Amino acid sequence: MSSEPTSPRVVSRSHELQSALKGLRRSGQTIGFVPTMGALHEGHLSLVRAARRECDTVVVSIYVNPTQFGRGEDFDRYPRNLEADMRLLSDVGVDWVFAPTDAEMYPEGFDTWVQPGRIAERWENEFRPGHFRGVATVVLKLFCMVGPDRAYFGEKDYQQLLVIRRMVEDFNLPITICACPTVREPDGLAMSSRNAYLSPEHRRQARVLSQSIFDAAERVASGERSPDNLVAAMRKIIAEASDAVIDYAAVVDPNTLEPVSAVTGPVQALLAVRIGGVRLIDNLRLTPPSG
């Protein structure tokens, strides 16, 4: 079932959202949910369109969650533009937009957290300690408010996707997690709200992220089986950008995120690179030739 594009109803109070959706759920409508931090781009919109195709009611949340930002990170300057976001969502045909305040999400006395396990320990966590605790907690809260049948996440935040999948399974949440492919700019750069921070020169340099992982995919398709060789080649491509600083570049098991010792099946290339102080991440599935 799909509906004509209409202006989404915007609510900022969780109780209002919960009571509105309770009736829909009882009437048998399926609810699709896309949690976002706003500053929407085609990556987000691909998630919203998938929800629109697959669910009767589509709910999008727009909330820049303070608990997933560390000290000294970009919480304060993270782009916020509800008006532009609403126009984009109207075009796709979203039913509800949930745009809560910090006081609504974290009222005084808030003190219970979701603690993800091993899957959240490596990679991003080494550079953003506590990040996934904040992500998992806010996503659980939003899930409890919205009560979706299906929730949509981008593969671009690959470790986040695995953290959420693990949480949903471990907590027995009756929600299907739907992963959507990374959406890229014409030159390959993964879409991200943080791309807006890049100067024109750094935007040009940022192409090395996707170039390096697509190169790795070609190497694996051509028979390369050494993760060390792959990472070395990725680092070499990234080094071509004069202002790039690598946080990590790795070839890992797609389920556990543990480094692999040889490419004997599909693996995941993971990348976090700072370019002119802007931190970008990307990843790609690398699939060896069959047989």
Added chain:
Amino acid sequence: MSSEPTSPRVVSRSHELQSALKGLRRSGQTIGFVPTMGALHEGHLSLVRAARRECDTVVVSIYVNPTQFGRGEDFDRYPRNLEADMRLLSDVGVDWVFAPTDAEMYPEGFDTWVQPGRIAERWENEFRPGHFRGVATVVLKLFCMVGPDRAYFGEKDYQQLLVIRRMVEDFNLPITICACPTVREPDGLAMSSRNAYLSPEHRRQARVLSQSIFDAAERVASGERSPDNLVAAMRKIIAEASDAVIDYAAVVDPNTLEPVSAVTGPVQALLAVRIGGVRLIDNLRLTPPSG
């Protein structure tokens, strides 16, 4: 709406339970839920009767949750008697009994936890570190499986009740937590599955727990305002039991569980005492005279 007593349907698989209850929920039935560790007594049954009165469908879980027991605690010898439990639940008229295995609750790879905050730090936590993490995690899981409108907890486990209330509020769970008064034996001992561990002599001595907090309630009603005096009097009564060892005896704020410096309003007496190696807890609201 209430139904005639019937034999509860027993399920051990969460998916079976979830799909059975989903239909009931869609049809507008309210679901009442009583999580237990089995070894049911009148305390549990008072919760089940409350659920039966207030909800269309009543679900009771019976699961001795390993993650809330510490090393060296009584997980292995905790009383288990599903047959006797089922007879008791049949008499009250329960619709569903969920009795999962450990493999169902904590399958391989399980790795996400609920981390309660400050409310879980004192008192029980000092003697059972990690206990409330296990409690909060299993209760969240059961909530996600059952999807109840109302869930019933005994005031006897007072700190647990506050931990659960905090979690429900912090995670925006659409569940009403219903607290039911502690049920006591004729001599005042709070009912507990662990009372079965007591030898006849220690069972006799165990009366000092309730005696001490009821004495404290009388003192407060008579104008005593000093927590130190109250705790001293409680300790004196407990010392009359020759095998009693106090883990803690305290007079605290009923909401924060922080010790109070004076009794200027309702306070909570909290008690944990080991008698012959059996650890018992009790608590009571102490209310000063009005005006």
